[in-house]
Amino acid sequence: MRITIHGATGRMGQSVARLASAEGARIVGAVASPSSKALGRDVGELAGAGTAGVEITADTASALLGADVVIDFATASALPRLVTLAARAKVAVVSGTTRLDEAGERALTEASKVVPVLWAPNTSVGVQVLAELVTLAAKKLGLGFDVEIVEAHHRAKIDAPSGTAERLRRAVDEARQDLRPVYGREGNVGPRKPEEIAVLALRGGDVIGDHTVHFLGAGERLELTHRATSRDLFARGALAAARFIRGRAPGRYTMVDVLGG
């Protein structure tokens, strides 16, 4: 499988570059932003994985040449252009970039008419299972339990709340359509309203990603938690997703498809 990494100089991009060959992938292209300090450097050397023979470039179209799949962990604003070029070059897309706006969503759907497209705000198996448990708990515990979501990430993360926290909120929503999100509380907010579901973000240190969904009832509470201890977990999931969608029919796919759920 030949891959291009979009966001190749970032934390996730480098993790994908380090794991690629062990996961049966050959890197044929590597993209960073036009202002990247790493343009012209070898993507494998930058990641500490030995020479890959592929220079990091800001020229996305040429980096896609010869690729089966592009794996994207970059920034939401760069996504529409990437997927438009990928569709034109008939390259499948796996994107783990979070906090997509409407333009990003639209671009993914447009591209999926031409190539297979998988977008996942969290590419770990554990989070997928957590999401299923959260829906089950929300359904079984019902209206008597208040639901709140807390996530923690490293100090360099630029968006909040995390894409995974939003994914978990949607998992609650599958069983509880009565809830409305609240993204923080301050001042005289009054007693908690039954229809609230707070999604709260902690930032600091080198936390890779922790998520807890709290179900708070009268006399008891249930907490469902996932903790990521290595970024490689997400990179492995993205490479598994790339193997899964390579050669498939055009359309939208999710991690549920990859995991056979």
Ligand SMILES: NC(=O)c1ccc[n+]([C@@H]2O[C@H](COP(=O)([O-])OP(=O)(O)OC[C@H]3O[C@@H](n4cnc5c(N)ncnc54)[C@H](OP(=O)(O)O)[C@@H]3O)[C@@H](O)[C@H]2O)c1
């Ligand atoms: N789905 C998951 O499981 C998962 C897991 C972890 C993170 N994420 C998400 O993945 C994304 C990246 O996270 P990260 O921690 O790796 O971020 P990061 O370390 O800041 O890396 C961002 C990468 O994007 C590149 N980039 C920025 N603007 C670009 C542009 N216009 N065109 C092409 N490349 C561009 C950067 O290149 P230069 O700075 O060198 O120019 C860098 O390589 C975030 O949205 C994050 O939330 C998802």
